[in-house]
Amino acid sequence: MIELFYHLFLYAIIDTERGAEVDELRKIMGLGNGYKVVKIEEGSDGKVKAKYIHVETKSSKCKCPKCGKYTKSVHDRLKSVKLKYVKAFEQVTYVMLSKKRFICHKCNYKFTEPVTIQGESKSISNKVEQKILIDLRNYNLSLKYIAEENNVSDNTIRNILKESMANYPEHVINLPRVISFDEFKADTKKGKYAFVLNDPIHKKVLDILPNRKKNT
Numbered sequence: 001m002i003e004l005f006y007h008l009f010l011y012a013i014i015d016t017e018r019g020a021e022v023d024e025l026r027k028i029m030g031l032g033n034g035y036k037v038v039k040i041e042e043g044s045d046g047k048v049k050a051k052y053i054h055v056e057t058k059s060s061k062c063k064c065p066k067c068g069k070y071t072k073s074v075h076d077r078l079k080s081v082k083l084k085y086v087k088a089f090e091q092v093t094y095v096m097l098s099k100k101r102f103i104c105h106k107c108n109y110k111f112t113e114p115v116t117i118q119g120e121s122k123s124i125s126n127k128v129e130q131k132i133l134i135d136l137r138n139y140n141l142s143l144k145y146i147a148e149e150n151n152v153s154d155n156t157i158r159n160i161l162k163e164s165m166a167n168y169p170e171h172v173i174n175l176p177r178v179i180s181f182d183e184f185k186a187d188t189k190k191g192k193y194a195f196v197l198n199d200p201i202h203k204k205v206l207d208i209l210p211n212r213k214k215n216t
């Protein structure tokens with residue numbers, strides 16, 4: 001798989017017009033078929049080298065969020081947004097996403113098309129958010145390490161964790177019959193380890209406590 005990816009990467013750098021190969025790259029990157037890889041560049045991101053993968057949306061029509069009518073009229077294309085992506089070959093990677101603005105002829109409303117690859121915090125992709133959530137489950141990784149590894153700040157990690165917990169009650173009142181505990185290195189002001197309460201049968205996280213002390 002890695003070899004294939006490398007092979008495709010070289011092709012993509014040499015000639016981005018090779019549609020099929022670039023489309024394979026899109027698939028390997030986990031981008032849906034609503035997207036198209038148009039160009040790959042290498043550049044510097046501060047002190048480190050980074051890959052910039054330019055991606056466009058392929059949508060030809062879009063539903064007006066105001067009146068609900070579909071429109072095919074593209075008003076303009078917005079300047080690309082830079083999204084942090086998961087690393088490719090241990091290199092910092094960004095997706096440069098170009099979004100279109102449509103205009104609805106029924107109500108004259110101009111709107112930006114919705115995209116699925118942008119995460120909750122607007123400068124990172126949902127792929128990075130997913131990777132961070134997986135990393136957080138690994139007991140051996142510290143929050144600082146996860147932040148560095150994913151090229152984001154400690155605060156971003158906390159926000160992603162908070163966001164993913166938003167649907168859970170602050171304190172779990174009705175405990176299921178079976179629960180399990182987990183800890184991960186959090187290194188927060190409140191303690192070195194965070195304490196995770198799981199419902200192993202329904203494979204759900206019930207609560208995350210800032211430390212493993214009894215009074216929490």
Ligand SMILES: [Zn+2]
Pocket residue numbers: 064065066067068069104105106107108109
């Ligand atoms: Zn409309």
